[in-house]
Amino acid sequence: MSDAAAIPAIKTLPDAQTVTSVTHWTDRLFSFRVTRPQSLRFRSGEFVMIGLIGDNGKPLLRAYSIASPAWDEELEFYSIKVPDGPLTSRLQHIRPGDEIILRPKPVGTLVHDALLPGKRLWFLATGTGIAPFASLMREPETYEKYEEIYMLHTCRTVAELEYGSQLVAGLKNDPLIGELVGDKLRYYPTTTREDSPLMGRITDNLESGKIFDHYSIAPMNPKDDRAMVCGSLAFNVDVKEVLEGFGLREGANSDPKEYVVEKAFVGDGI
Ligand code: FAD
Numbered sequence: 001m002s003d004a005a006a007i008p009a010i011k012t013l014p015d016a017q018t019v020t021s022v023t024h025w026t027d028r029l030f031s032f033r034v035t036r037p038q039s040l041r042f043r044s045g046e047f048v049m050i051g052l053i054g055d056n057g058k059p060l061l062r063a064y065s066i067a068s069p070a071w072d073e074e075l076e077f078y079s080i081k082v083p084d085g086p087l088t089s090r091l092q093h094i095r096p097g098d099e100i101i102l103r104p105k106p107v108g109t110l111v112h113d114a115l116l117p118g119k120r121l122w123f124l125a126t127g128t129g130i131a132p133f134a135s136l137m138r139e140p141e142t143y144e145k146y147e148e149i150y151m152l153h154t155c156r157t158v159a160e161l162e163y164g165s166q167l168v169a170g171l172k173n174d175p176l177i178g179e180l181v182g183d184k185l186r187y188y189p190t191t192t193r194e195d196s197p198l199m200g201r202i203t204d205n206l207e208s209g210k211i212f213d214h215y216s217i218a219p220m221n222p223k224d225d226r227a228m229v230c231g232s233l234a235f236n237v238d239v240k241e242v243l244e245g246f247g248l249r250e251g252a253n254s255d256p257k258e259y260v261v262e263k264a265f266v267g268d269g270i
């Protein structure tokens with residue numbers, strides 16, 4: 001049973017959804033699944049507002065990428081735990097049976113429609129920025145539209161990669177999507193502050209050509225390559241510069257081009 005004082009019941013709200021499972025990955029990261037409103041339609045890669053009732057009795061909501069694919073009957077989220085964060089200091093204590101608020105209005109730029117057709121698709125993420133790609137890596141359209149998919153995820157430590165690495169490990173044998181995934185998905189997880197088999201920042205590994213050498217492929221070019229980016233503001237700014245250096249241009253839902261970007265979170269003072 002959960003602590004009723006910590007997670008107030010929100011059954012009276014129309015947008016309440018029930019938590020079905022919670023997994024704690026590190027002291028800073030957890031994932032959870034909730035029931036899906038029957039009416040909710042979204043495109044894999046989009047985000048919604050979720051939250052709890054705040055101390056003032058009003059909804060306390062934050063943007064969250066939906067980490068599950070559009071076909072999943074539940075919704076999955078992958079979350080940071082900010083010690084003093086208004087929402088996550090409390091959200092990290094949710095347990096199965098608890099309820100959260102979920103506003104069923106999905107939006108976002110990390111969607112297939114925002115990219116022109118291409119041959120290779122690059123998912124570039126740091127930290128919890130892997131969440132929209134956890135959705136897109138399980139989306140059939142990803143494998144129908146592209147010949148090769150590269151998932152580059154960078155964290156400070158190995159433990160922070162675990163959610164993504166377990167998800168990828170399970171994909172090939174997934175009864176629904178496994179056959180489509182086949183050998184198309186290439187997962188390149190790196191750390192920057194702890195030794196691991198693959199090391200270094202995504203920006204450095206792209207700029208140096210290390211990643212292209214690793215897979216024995218040609219460097220990025222605007223004809224073949226499409227990219228989706230999700231990380232801290234600093235990461236997004238630096239990756240954009242690298243992608244533009246390869247000749248890729250930023251697109252949007254209304255103006256598809258070669259790459260799209262979304263913030264994984266809004267940093268302090270930004
Ligand atoms: P806040 O007051 O919101 O944040 C406090 C500080 O914590 C921030 O200033 C920042 O420095 C840091 N911080 C916040 N979020 C993160 C993070 N994810 N990683 C590292 N540091 C962080 N968060 C998720 O955990 N998972 C998601 O899928 C996710 N998707 C998002 C999608 C969008 C489009 C945006 C704009 C944000 C997203 N966020 C996501 C961030 C999320 O909205 C909240 O900021 C986060 O849940 C913390 O809420 P809080 O109220 O506890 O603290």
Ligand code: A2P
Pocket residue numbers: 126127154155156191192193201202203232234235236238239
């Ligand atoms: P580094 O350890 O070299 O700073 P954070 O936890 O600070 O959000 O960082 C998550 C991961 O993203 C870390 O591995 C970090 O590497 C990397 N990172 C942070 N800022 C950038 C950036 N501007 N360009 C590339 N990688 C970055």
